[in-house]
Amino acid sequence: MKKVLLFVFYIGIFSQVNAQKGQQTDVLIIGGSTSGTMAGIQSARMGVKTMIVEETPWLGGMLTSAGVSAIDGNHSMPSGLWGEFREQIRNYYGGADKVSTGWVSNTLFEPSVGQKVLRKMCDTEKNLTLIFGVKLTDIKQVTNGWQVKFSDGKTIQTKILIDATELGDVAAKVGIKYDLGMDAQSTYNEPIAPEKANKIIQDLTYAAILKDYGANADKTLPKPANYSALEFNCACKEFCDNPNAKRQNPCANLMTYAKLPNGKVLINWPINGNDYYANMVEMSENERQEAIKEAKAVTLRFVYFLQTELGFKNFGLADDEYPTADKLPLIPYHRESRRIDGLVRMNTNHIEKPFVQPQPLYRTGIAVGDYAIDHHHDKNPAAPDLHFVPVPSFNIPLGSLIPKQKTNFIVAEKSISVSNLVNGASRLQPAVMQIGQAAGALAAYSVLNKISPEKASVRAIQQTLLHSKVYLMPYFDVPPTHPNWEAIQRVGATGILKGVGQSVNWSNRTWFYPDSTISTNEFLKGLKDFEPKFTYKGISEQKRMNFAEFEGILSQFKQFLASIKSPLAQSISEKNISSDKQNLPISRSEIAVRLAGLMEKEVDFEGKYK
Template identity: 85%
Template sequence: MKTRLLLIFCYFVILQINAQIIQNTGVLIIGGSTSGTMAGIQSARMGVKTIIVEETPWLGGMLTSAGVSAIDGNHHMPSGLWGEFREQIRNYYGGADKISTGWVSNTLFEPSVGQQVLRKMCAAEKNLSLIFNTKLIDIKEVNGGWQVKLSNGKIIQTKVIIDATELGDVAAKVGIKYDLGMDAQATYHERIAPEKANNVIQDLTYTAILKDYGINVDKTLPKPANYSASEFNCACKEFCNNPAAKRQNPCASLMTYAKLPNGKVLINWPISGNDYYANMVEMSENERQEAIKAAKEVTLRFVYFLQTELGFKNFGLADDEYPTTDKLPFIPYHRESRRIDGLVRMNLNHIENPFSQTQPLYRTGIAVGDYAIDHHHEKNPAAPDLHFVPVPSFNIPLGSLIPKQKANFIVAEKSISVSNLVNGASRLQPVVMQIGQAAGALAAYSVMNKVSPEKVSVRAIQKILLQSKVYLMPYFDVPLTHPNWEAIQQVGATGILKGVGQSVNWSNRTWFYPDSTISINEFLKGLKDFEPKFEYHGISEQKSISMSFAEFEAILSDFKHFLIQNKNTLARVIIEQNLSLDKKNKPISRSEIAVRLAGLIEKEVDFEGGFR
């Protein structure tokens, strides 16, 4: 009897121990990176229990832990959580002008301050838990979800997992297919792709944050091993003996390029500077650590070069940024990683000519960017020169976050399904922050509706993002303050009214022209794209002049009647108005059209952008 009681007691003790060890959550995010942090905030805001697991003591990835605190792009499109983050940074320093301190960016901040802001944003979310200094040990599929084992001994079971690691390590661990390196010209017919595929990825950088300790203070490092000033020949104009050298800047500009508030400088210099080539993606952990060590050594040699050859001896490694023994960031800045085999693959053609592709991926947009195709390949002589390729602004399709092979799995950060060339624009901080927010929305929606991400409604996710002021379409001339911003975003995502892309140096644009008019021909073409079977017979001749209110209402009435005849419930979302006599013959603007047609976004699309 005693033995039986003891066995029963032990059984319940074991059950209790297991209950204590296995922790359940709705969404689990591996990687407190730039995207991982935003995914956690968004998921938690939607009421889903969410956990972020991060290897380092900091949140933010490239924004903070890698020190890349000079924002590239999206200055005029403060979409979603990117806009919230920027606003809090501005408030911390006292205004937008206080963080426009360097010529490379309009938003520069100390990494430690970025970390504080992210912690504050996460702390406001009661459904969000953070686990630091912890690695993923094992992961397996369990009961239609995932179970992970962590280095701290915890086991977490989750319905949906998000890989927000820097190199897409979780996706690889569970067997998701991926690409690595440059795509051949024949693969996607991208005009600047190399003829043959290769395994070349972008240079990484181990950045440094320097601080001005005062003009009379000498903070020169001990001379690093293997130092030679010739390693940095032509890093700037006055220190260059090669007349053919490209992109030469005055040496003083190296310290103003990414000047941060409070007398600090980000050292992330691509021109014969501290970029470093190492394809770390498929390396073992020991090999990665050796590559990181080598990258750090390049950066320390470059800092010594700045201090000795260029005379900036009063600038030393900041002692109030990173709690590391070497005062360098926690992680390197990885510009490129695995690119998963997603439900869709976005390539350069989708950016350059979004409205003429057989896959109208723009209709499925969940994030926007306006940066050029910027590839860093200087430290790898085998790589082609793809430093700067102007393109229009663009959006990221939802399907690029979802792998083909696994259910209840989402990929964020830089490992989404894009071509190698597109990665050069999609990798930038504001875009990755939005990718993270979309991943969080997708994960939370999947949990709440008990559906795997590859089966969600694209429009449902877009509506959630719109409520959070996320841009679906990259319209430069329709700011968040525009009274019809949401309607224009909605109509843009239907394709009835299309934008016009333009390359403008580093800040590329797509124009909607909200106050402009539209011809009847162009409007009918847009309706035809939306509903191919619709025919309008109210106009006897082609008309290319501006469409009037009366003409628009006549077409709209016929279109609504067509929908009703075809038992299409979309008829109920079209807004018609009684026009005054003095307005009937006046031209109608694109913005006014958008307001009346905004509800048509309810027409569902598949992940390739085709209407269902």
């Protein structure tokens, strides 16, 4: 009997110890958001044990759970997992033309389909575990990682923690410093910023998915409380009593703006529509829930407006999209959140003129975007009237994902270290998907090399991403199908060859011009930026450089690298040029192929060469 009692006693002690230990993982991602999902996939693909913990029953955040399933930007830059996700969406519906259903976007899909695609992508990763329906309750930093407790009573210990929440709640909970609202003009010398800083963030939106139930159907909602059609005065041209109102569209455009496949429509209308101002970032949970109720009420009033004033009574809330009683999305669409104090802070100057900044952050790029700086402030009368200048396409620096104050911690989603104005361009779905992928790559690399993310090699992370067809440089005219795509991306990240930025309405570009030529002086200037001590012993003229001259310069440059004992000398191979080709001009693409190995020269998080 004593032996039985002792056995039971020891079993009890063993169970208590295991309960205290809880689960362990290499990478823990809190938030199955747009970025969180991509971070999980990338991390798992690199062979490390990864978990995503999400409060709701869905993956995808703004892409799916918030219903913003009309993609903004990056149509011509299908970078990494964004391109993979888009391809699966196209395959589901039967081709690219099947998802180009609305005039706001080239890629539109039903949120429920987006969720299915994301689940399928995650379910194929054997190193990835998904946990739904639990909330973070406590967190503390421990030796070599973090210990996190959740509302189901479980504790998870992890080596690397990624905050992929919508509002940066985990970063705030562990004490990471952050900014909120508009920066003063003087803070980053951004001329279009307001003169004084404030705490105003962008309007949020509680989207809705409507479905066409047939011409004879009447799906009109019961009249919502406090409804007045005047709330939506000038939402469209035919319902407007102000002849000077700006941005007026025909009322029919409200239903074709974000038309989804299968007769559905995304309602996310910014012009006197269902945007709503509530700065929920620092609210308590109860206050957030009250703000969400108000945001939902605005959307339901707007839907009723569409059904009654504009005559779209056959369009009702879709009954086959969300697992919610009210048929509305699971979460609101947050355009803005906390912005952490990161190793670097990207501002609009880095977008407008990336190649002349004191911090050449473009050399550390891990994601690209081509969307304009776009802020929603119509529903807050206290917001200053900002003029958003046209910008070219841009890349996002790796250091913006890493906080200064904490180790073994990475931030993704919209809480990365950028200025308030840059957030208006970096917050869009494709950019955030790439941010998530980079966060996953950085986390897995840190685990595999037993280091904290701030000690990671920028070049190693970039090379990992290149293997997954992630753009480092936002070169619109060099797709991944180009035979020299990777070489051009690598050389672009050195700055030896630079692109040319242009703004074309909402589609912003940076051109590499792979088939064009380059002057000798321009090429020598690029080499000088790379190695300031290099001096060319020859005559340089403002002319198109030919093969013979290029090879002569390259030979001298290789000798210079060897003289300073740089291992990069080995990356430049000798090449015999046929006599009939020596006097022909050499293209930028051909130069990139010969110089691609120079990206091995390490840079710090500011983009400066070590």
